[in-house]
Amino acid sequence: xxxxxxxxxxxxxxxxxxxxxxxxxxxxxxxxxxxxxxxxxxxxxxxxxxxxxxxxxxxxxxxxxxxxxxxxxxxxxxxxxxxxxxxxxxxxxxxxxxxxxxxxxxxxxxxxxxxxxxxxxxxxxxxxxxxxxxxxxxxxxxxxxxxxxxxxxxxxxxxxxxxxxxxxxxxxxxxxxxxxxxxxxxxxxxxxxxxxxxxxxxxxxxxxxxxxxxxxxxxxxxxxxxxxxxxxxxxxxxxxxxxxxxxxxxxxxxxxxxxxxxxxxxxxxxxxxxxxxxxxxxxxxxxxxxxxxxxx
Amino acid sequence: xxxxxxxxxxxxxxxxxxxxxxxxxxxxxxxxxxxxxxxxxxxxxxxxxxxxxxxxxxxxxxxxxxxxxxxxxxxxxxxxxxxxxxxxxxxxxxxxxxxxxxxxxxxxxxxxxxxxxxxxxxxxxxxxxxxxxxxxxxxxxxxxxxxxxxxxxxxxxxxxxxxxxxxxxxxxxxxxxxxxxxxxxxxxxxxxxxxxxxxxxxxxxxxxxxxxxxxxxxxxxxxxxxxxxxxxxxxxxxxxxxxxxxxxxxxxxxxxxxxxxxxxxxxxxxxxxxxxxxxxxxxxxxxxxxxxxxxxxxxxxxxxxxxxxxxxxxxxxxxxxxxxxxxxxxxxxxxxxxxxxxxxxxxxxxxxxxxxxxxxxxxxxxxxxxxxxxxxxxxxxxxxxxxxxxxxxxxxxxxxxxxxxxxxxxxxxxxxxxxxxxxxxxxxxxxxxxxxxxxxxxxxxxxxxxxxxxxxxxxxxxxxxxxxxxxxxxxxxxxxxxxxxxxxxxxxxxxxxxxxxxxxxxxxxxxxxxxxxxxxxxxxxxxxxxxx
Numbered sequence: 001x002x003x004x005x006x007x008x009x010x011x012x013x014x015x016x017x018x019x020x021x022x023x024x025x026x027x028x029x030x031x032x033x034x035x036x037x038x039x040x041x042x043x044x045x046x047x048x049x050x051x052x053x054x055x056x057x058x059x060x061x062x063x064x065x066x067x068x069x070x071x072x073x074x075x076x077x078x079x080x081x082x083x084x085x086x087x088x089x090x091x092x093x094x095x096x097x098x099x100x101x102x103x104x105x106x107x108x109x110x111x112x113x114x115x116x117x118x119x120x121x122x123x124x125x126x127x128x129x130x131x132x133x134x135x136x137x138x139x140x141x142x143x144x145x146x147x148x149x150x151x152x153x154x155x156x157x158x159x160x161x162x163x164x165x166x167x168x169x170x171x172x173x174x175x176x177x178x179x180x181x182x183x184x185x186x187x188x189x190x191x192x193x194x195x196x197x198x199x200x201x202x203x204x205x206x207x208x209x210x211x212x213x214x215x216x217x218x219x220x221x222x223x224x225x226x227x228x229x230x231x232x233x234x235x236x237x238x239x240x241x242x243x244x245x246x247x248x249x250x251x252x253x254x255x256x257x258x259x260x261x262x263x264x265x266x267x268x269x270x271x272x273x274x275x276x277x278x279x280x281x282x283x284x285x286x287x288x289x290x291x292x293x294x295x296x
Numbered sequence: 297x298x299x300x301x302x303x304x305x306x307x308x309x310x311x312x313x314x315x316x317x318x319x320x321x322x323x324x325x326x327x328x329x330x331x332x333x334x335x336x337x338x339x340x341x342x343x344x345x346x347x348x349x350x351x352x353x354x355x356x357x358x359x360x361x362x363x364x365x366x367x368x369x370x371x372x373x374x375x376x377x378x379x380x381x382x383x384x385x386x387x388x389x390x391x392x393x394x395x396x397x398x399x400x401x402x403x404x405x406x407x408x409x410x411x412x413x414x415x416x417x418x419x420x421x422x423x424x425x426x427x428x429x430x431x432x433x434x435x436x437x438x439x440x441x442x443x444x445x446x447x448x449x450x451x452x453x454x455x456x457x458x459x460x461x462x463x464x465x466x467x468x469x470x471x472x473x474x475x476x477x478x479x480x481x482x483x484x485x486x487x488x489x490x491x492x493x494x495x496x497x498x499x500x501x502x503x504x505x506x507x508x509x510x511x512x513x514x515x516x517x518x519x520x521x522x523x524x525x526x527x528x529x530x531x532x533x534x535x536x537x538x539x540x541x542x543x544x545x546x547x548x549x550x551x552x553x554x555x556x557x558x559x560x561x562x563x564x565x566x567x568x569x570x571x572x573x574x575x576x577x578x579x580x581x582x583x584x585x586x587x588x589x590x591x592x593x594x595x596x597x598x599x600x601x602x603x604x605x606x607x608x609x610x611x612x613x614x615x616x617x618x619x620x621x622x623x624x625x626x627x628x629x630x631x632x633x634x635x636x637x638x639x640x641x642x643x644x645x646x647x648x649x650x651x652x653x654x655x656x657x658x659x660x661x662x663x664x665x666x667x668x669x670x671x672x673x674x675x676x677x678x679x680x681x682x683x684x685x686x687x688x689x690x691x692x693x694x695x696x697x698x699x700x701x702x703x704x705x706x707x708x709x710x711x712x713x714x715x716x717x718x719x720x721x722x723x724x725x726x727x728x729x730x731x732x733x734x735x736x737x738x739x740x741x742x743x744x745x746x747x748x749x750x751x752x753x754x755x756x757x758x759x760x761x762x763x764x765x766x767x768x769x770x771x772x773x774x775x776x777x778x779x780x781x782x783x784x785x786x787x788x789x790x791x792x793x794x795x796x797x798x799x800x801x802x803x804x805x806x807x808x809x810x811x812x813x814x815x816x817x818x819x820x821x822x823x824x825x826x827x828x
Contacts, residue, residue: 053706054697054826071706078703088695104612104628105702111614 003065005030005152005184006051010060013046020046022208023060028201030151031181033174035195035216036188037287038205044188045085047205048156051186052082064152078106081150083158087141091130095123095140099147106148117143120169135161142170146177153177155187159194167191171198192283202283204290211290216283223286224260224278228253231273240268245289256281256289300402307406311414316383323376324422330368376422381504384415385511392586404584412580419504498568505575512583622708626715629699636723639683643727646679651735669736669743670752670794676728677756677790681763683724685783688717688767693774697826710821714768714814725760729753751800755793758803762789765813772817772824 006028013021020043028034038044049055051062053069062069067076090098095118103109118125121139129137138161145153153174159167175198178185189195195202195216202219204212212219223244228234230251238248241264245256257264269276281289311317391397391407617625630636650672692713700709733753736743743749763786770782793803 049697049826052701054700056823056825073705074703074708077701080701082698082701084697088698090695100611100614101628103614104617105615105704107615107618107703109614 035199081145647731689779765810
């Protein structure tokens with residue numbers, strides 16, 4: 001059985017009595033690249049911080065490599081790489097100083113990887129960190145998190161401030177970390193195209209729960225858009241099982257169906273004499289459809 | 297015109313509804329209430345004084361209601377004087393960084409105008425106007441005379457003199473309390489006190505301008521040093537000595553040797569006022585032309601070019617700390633703006649300034665007296681408190697979550713970071729107090745043989761323990777306000793303990809409180825969240 005990198009069970013967290021996470025349970029399998037999706041304010045950062053033991057949940061627990069996140073030992077921490085939303089770096093240091101400072105803490109340090117990433121992202125070791133742009137600081141934060149080749153790399157919206165070229169390089173770096181299938185990458189993002197490019201699993205955080213968790217392909221397979229063209233005008237109470245969103249106008253209907261089966265499709269075709277065109281959705285469309293509060 | 301007035305009204309409301317402004321308003325109200333009480337109670341102003349050979353303040357635990365009123369109408373305003381330009385400068389910077397400052401017509405001009413009016417009004421109402429209440433008092437001249445010891449109100453004296461003269465000079469010319477005939481003094485009031493008062497006012501204006509400048513634009517370590525030297529005299533006792541005399545190297549003693557202050561002060565004071573005016577105009581221009589998105593500009597300015605060289609960390613090989621002891625690991629975690637070299641640079645720079653200060657006096661008598669040693673130790677301690685208080689809480693808030701995920705268990709991490717801060721605190725105290733002792737040894741070596749000196753030094757050292765505890769507790773709150781309160785409390789504690797240095801027990805008690813706070817902070821740290 002594969003070890004789980006992160007196991008979260010019954011996690012509750014509130015800010016000033018406003019619940020953010022509500023008895024959330026979730027498992028991140030080891031060796032997977034997991035994208036965490038959610039609207040602004042959904043609690044992605046809170047979930048990541050609780051998972052890492054940076055925030056104390058009101059109830060529930062988080063385990064990292066089977067160890068309580070709140071009291072991780074040194075060896076387990078050495079297996080974690082973390083890039084927060086805003087890279088907290090020592091502004092007064094030069095890049096080489098910060099690299100040396102960070103490397104001193106870790107039992108293994110891949111200097112070759114660090115140097116190649118510095119070169120790739122055109123960072124000079126002599127640059128003063130405080131003078132770097134926000135995006136460049138984020139690059140440096142990512143490099144530092146990769147330097148000790150962590151078994152679990154956690155990134156909180158890492159690419160938000162990167163330009164397209166840097167984002168592509170960053171995704172390459174993430175893929176190279178995950179290439180051997182033993183390392184786990186967990187990252188939250190708004191950029192669904194990035195997630196589609198590298199993630200093999202996706203988790204949707206909604207209303208304090210994980211609304212969906214599974215392989216990216218299965219999510220794409222499970223959510224489709226149906227264009228229904230009926231022979232006669234459709235009734236006002238036109239309902240299809242599994243529809244998360246529907247728009248009916250005369251003989252036409254536009255439906256977003258979750259877990260729609262061929263049987264349901266045939267039944268609709270036969271009952272309304274309809275022709276149904278099934279359309280695949282992009283992850284962004286799926287995200288929008290599942291987060292639309294006007295679900296019928 | 298109507299559009300202009302509407303805009304002005306909106307800008308005014310934006311400032312008037314600012315919570316900080318409201319706090320300042322109530323603090324000023326408290327000050328006025330205290331002054332009014334003193335007037336109604338027939339108390340005259342005497343904020344501390346010599347009792348025997350020792351200078352003592354009127355603390356509330358020794359002088360009851362009198363001490364409390366003194367605290368409200370003197371200490372609080374003294375703390376508020378640097379706070380007003382600091383907060384106004386900070387808000388202006390934020391306003392100018394806003395996109396509206398580039399797109400909305402007259403936005404910058406109106407904000408600068410309202411800020412200038414509010415700043416001037418607060419300083420006038422707080423520092424000058426309370427002096428007018430003296431006119432309600434029977435012994436107004438006594439108030440005037442005693443205000444010689446009160447830095448913030450000193451320039452209010454000539455304001456009172458002016459009102460006196462137009463109100464038909466209804467003052468009593470005899471100070472029944474001190475038994476001093478003040479007729480000659482009053483007759484020559486402008487002659488004696490106008491220029492010295494203007495000298496102090498010019499320095500007050502310079503201080504305020506420097507602080508506003510630092511808050512509004514440059515926030516580097518260099519700026520901090522400027523700020524310290526500008527603000528330090530406002531903190532009280534040293535005010536008259538450091539700058540009042542630096543401006544005019546004379547023995548200003550109206551009782552024995554008369555020197556015409558106008559002749560001595562006039563030139564330097566006018567020059568200083570001109571310099572103040574220039575700085576204010578430059579500050580206005582700088583803010584008026586400041587680019588939108590200033591925060592990114594400031595990020596660049598925040599890092600002085602010397603900083604990397606001053607960190608002075610011992611370089612470790614990759615993985616070099618894995619099996620290192622806690623002391624070495626803690627020393628490694630000292631990575632922050634306060635590098636070791638920086639600490640010593642600031643200490644030596646401060647000591648050099650203090651060392652040179654007697655050269656601008658015509659008489660060096662004062663420097664062989666105990667007061668010089670006292671002022672030097674006080675300055676060193678204040679620098680230590682402020683440097684630690686302004687740097688560590690910020691570092692902790694920014695970096696705690698990264699620090700916590702370095703390979704080490706939570707309790708070990710807490711100990712290492714605590715020790716790193718302790719290293720800095722100890723080195724700061726040793727550097728500033730040590731270099732200052734060298735200065736004292738040069739100017740007044742005989743002081744080392746007095747019990748008073750060692751008591752004062754012990755009080756300074758013990759108060760650092762309290763400071764450490766306060767800051768360690770405040771750090772966990774990860775709040776700027778909590779950190780500022782800790783710094784202010786530390787400063788007050790330092791002043792109180794050092795002025796009560798003839799009795800060491802309070803300092804020992806304060807140090808014990810510091811130890812308790814530190815232990816408590818450590819325990820809380822183990823449960824603390826790092827939600828930055």
